[in-house]
Amino acid sequence: MKIAVIGTGYVGLVTGTCFAETGNHVTCVDIDEVKVQKLQSGKVTIYEPGLEAIFERNIKQKRLDFTTDLKEGVKDAEVIFLALPTPPGGDGAADLQYVLKVADDLGHILDKYAVIVDKSTVPVGTADKVHNAIEKNAKVEFDVVSNPEFLREGVAVDDFMKPDRVVIGTQSDKAKKIMERLYAPLVRQGNPIIFMDERSAELTKYAANSFLATKITFMNEIANLCERLGANVDMVRKGIGTDTRIGKRFLFAGIGYGGSCFPKDVQALAKSAKDAQYDFKILNAVMDVNTTQKTRLMDNLNGYFKNNLEGKTIAMWGLAFKPNTDDIREAPALYNIEALISAGAKVQAYDPEAMENVKGQIGDKITYAENPYDALKGADALMIMTEWPVFRTPDFDVIKEELSEPLILDGRNLYEVDQMQELGLTYFSIGR
Numbered sequence: 034m035k036i037a038v039i040g041t042g043y044v045g046l047v048t049g050t051c052f053a054e055t056g057n058h059v060t061c062v063d064i065d066e067v068k069v070q071k072l073q074s075g076k077v078t079i080y081e082p083g084l085e086a087i088f089e090r091n092i093k094q095k096r097l098d099f100t101t102d103l104k105e106g107v108k109d110a111e112v113i114f115l116a117l118p119t120p121p122g123g124d125g126a127a128d129l130q131y132v133l134k135v136a137d138d139l140g141h142i143l144d145k146y147a148v149i150v151d152k153s154t155v156p157v158g159t160a161d162k163v164h165n166a167i168e169k170n171a172k173v174e175f176d177v178v179s180n181p182e183f184l185r186e187g188v189a190v191d192d193f194m195k196p197d198r199v200v201i202g203t204q205s206d207k208a209k210k211i212m213e214r215l216y217a218p219l220v221r222q223g224n225p226i227i228f229m230d231e232r233s234a235e236l237t238k239y240a241a242n243s244f245l246a247t248k249i250t251f252m253n254e255i256a257n258l259c260e261r262l263g264a265n266v267d268m269v270r271k272g273i274g275t276d277t278r279i280g281k282r283f284l285f286a287g288i289g290y291g292g293s294c295f296p297k298d299v300q301a302l303a304k305s306a307k308d309a310q311y312d313f314k315i316l317n318a319v320m321d322v323n324t325t326q327k328t329r330l331m332d333n334l335n336g337y338f339k340n341n342l343e344g345k346t347i348a349m350w351g352l353a354f355k356p357n358t359d360d361i362r363e364a365p366a367l368y369n370i371e372a373l374i375s376a377g378a379k380v381q382a383y384d385p386e387a388m389e390n391v392k393g394q395i396g397d398k399i400t401y402a403e404n405p406y407d408a409l410k411g412a413d414a415l416m417i418m419t420e421w422p423v424f425r426t427p428d429f430d431v432i433k434e435e436l437s438e439p440l441i442l443d444g445r446n447l448y449e450v451d452q453m454q455e456l457g458l459t460y461f462s463i464g465r
């Protein structure tokens with residue numbers, strides 16, 4: 034099949050590359066010229082495990098190419114994916130300007146039937162809006178399908194190639210058949226393609242992300258309560274996670290959720306509910322709790338240094354919003370950096386993949402270390418913000434030797450409390 038993917042970010046690049054891998058011819062379109070030039074020269078623009086090898090193979094075999102020209106990109110495409118940004122607007126609602134602009138352009142460009150697929154996370158009713166935007170100028174027939182994406186950054190290729198399920202919202206039999214054919218190679222193990230109407234598909238994505246954000250937040254509140262009641266959240270997690278109705282996943286307490294999806298999607302769903310005159314109380318609570326949770330360790334740090342962080346140097350391990358990605362959007366680390374700097378502290382950070390992105394955003398407000406241990410040199414405490422595997426079993430003797438105070442603040446509960454005590458380290462974690 035000939036496919037076009039409009040928007041070549043985390044979702045678009047993975048979608049395009051993976052569909053090329055299953056034998057389609059894919060053209061990815063982006064307005065960012067620097068990004069497209071880099072992709073055209075054979076370099077991947079994001080860090081995503083497993084992506085580079087598939088990307089290189091499909092470029093070599095001429096199934097994957099890139100352009101900034103929308104008209105050229107969608108020429109002869111049977112399916113056109115919109116993997117465009119939907120950032121929060123000023124009122125929290127998803128900003129549809131990127132999606133609707135491309136839809137409008139497509140109306141002028143399409144010269145034969147195509148299926149236009151909303152892959153971006155978009156509020157209920159967007160498929161209709163996209164349809165109307167194209168229809169204004171369209172000279173040919175087309176269908177608009179809602180096909181939300183559930184991939185997780187860090188395991189995006191695996192998630193895309195072996196999805197738990199594929200959700201497709203359409204009422205067109207023709208579009209349904211085309212989408213079924215496209216996805217068939219990815220669901221050979223029997224995972225379902227769930228067909229539904231467009232509005233339900235759109236809401237499914239927000240419901241999934243908001244449910245997961247609520248699950249994490251619930252555990253973070255249990256952790257906060259554990260600290261007050263003298264319980265251990267790890268034990269509570271194991272105790273409840275073994276109940277199959279609850280499940281083991283997404284129960285780890287920490288310094289809150291971040292990333293490009295949960296914060297904006299919870300906010301957007303709350304706004305959609307409000308617009309529909311429904312007060313979605315639980316979502317408002319989730320957002321409130323998460324805001325305080327992100328900088329919770331600052332209380333411990335301030336307590337330890339008697340509210341005087343002026344001139345202190347804090348080593349920070351982890352900047353990405355989660356491991357195995359270079360994505361720093363809404364990363365808790367950034368909120369902590371801001372809090373530390375405004376309290377007069379300096380930050381020396383290390384992250385295996387995300388330092389370039391942080392440099393691009395905040396430049397030399399902090400210093401960047403070559404490796405985890407260099408970040409500790411001359412530091413007064415260590416803060417852990419991301420659970421990269423490399424931080425899991427560090428050399429604690431070196432940590433003790435390098436830090437002026439034997440102090441670790443661990444936002445991801447990486448170490449055993451008993452072991453830290455035995456090593457003579459002052460250790461703050463979440464809910465233990």
Ligand code: NAD
Nearest residue numbers: 040041042043044045063064065116117118119153154182
């Ligand atoms: P991104 O910001 O990484 O990528 C978007 C790309 O679109 C950018 O490269 C940008 O230059 C490009 N773009 C903007 N306007 C354009 C235009 N007019 N023509 C062509 N390209 C244009 O965003 P992302 O993380 O890939 O997310 C895309 C959508 O997918 C969002 O709605 C997001 O909520 C959703 N989503 C993201 C994830 C994730 O893990 N990142 C997972 C599921 C769903």
